[in-house]
Amino acid sequence: MLNHVVLMKFKPEVSDEDIRDLEKALEELPNQILEIKMYEFGRNTLQSDRSYDFALIALFANPGALERYQKHPDHLPVVAKVRSMCANVVTVDFNGSNPSATEAGPPEWERDPWERLKR
Numbered sequence: 768m769l770n771h772v773v774l775m776k777f778k779p780e781v782s783d784e785d786i787r788d789l790e791k792a793l794e795e796l797p798n799q800i801l802e803i804k805m806y807e808f809g810r811n812t813l814q815s816d817r818s819y820d821f822a823l824i825a826l827f828a829n830p831g832a833l834e835r836y837q838k839h840p841d842h843l844p845v846v847a848k849v850r851s852m853c854a855n856v857v858t859v860d861f862n863g864s865n866p867s868a869t870e871a872g873p874p875e876w877e878r879d880p881w882e883r884l885k886r
Contacts, residue, residue: 768804768826768827768828768862768863769826769827769828769829769830769832769833769860769861769862769863770824770825770826770859770860770861770862770863771823771824771825771826771827771833771836771858771860772822772823772824772858772859772860772861773822773823773824773849773856773857773858774819774821774822774856774857774858775819775820775821775822775823775849775852775853775855775856776819776820776853776854776855776856777820777821777852777853777854778852778853778854779854781852785852786810786821786852788848789821789845789848789849789852790808792844792845792848793806793808793823793845795841796841796842796845799839799841800835800836800839800841800842802827802828802832802833802835802836802839803825803826803827803836804825804826804827804828804832805824805825805826806823806824806825806826807823807824807825808821808822808823808824809821809822819855819857826863830860833860
């Protein structure tokens with residue numbers, strides 16, 4: 768899966784109502800754009816000097832799906848809204864790790880020492 772991460776730093780004049788309007792617009796996108804596999808966004812809760820104000824994380828099957836999302840007519844007005852509200856926007860797109868490659872279960876010290884022999 769392709770992970771798409773967007774971090775937003777709002778302009779000082781952006782109001783809470785502006786942010787609520789953005790949240791409503793973002794909330795609709797997964798219902799309008801089939802390429803979106805997972806979509807989460809939210810305001811920063813732990814303020815620091817390095818913090819951005821808002822983040823969005825989305826999953827796409829491949830780069831082509833991300834490109835279709837970025838060009839989708841329902842996405843473009845949201846992009847315009849973000850650009851008008853933000854002093855800075857940064858993004859990163861990366862291929863996520865394979866969750867099935869990690870071993871689930873209790874830590875080694877909690878496991879039955881004879882489990883490997885039982886297989």
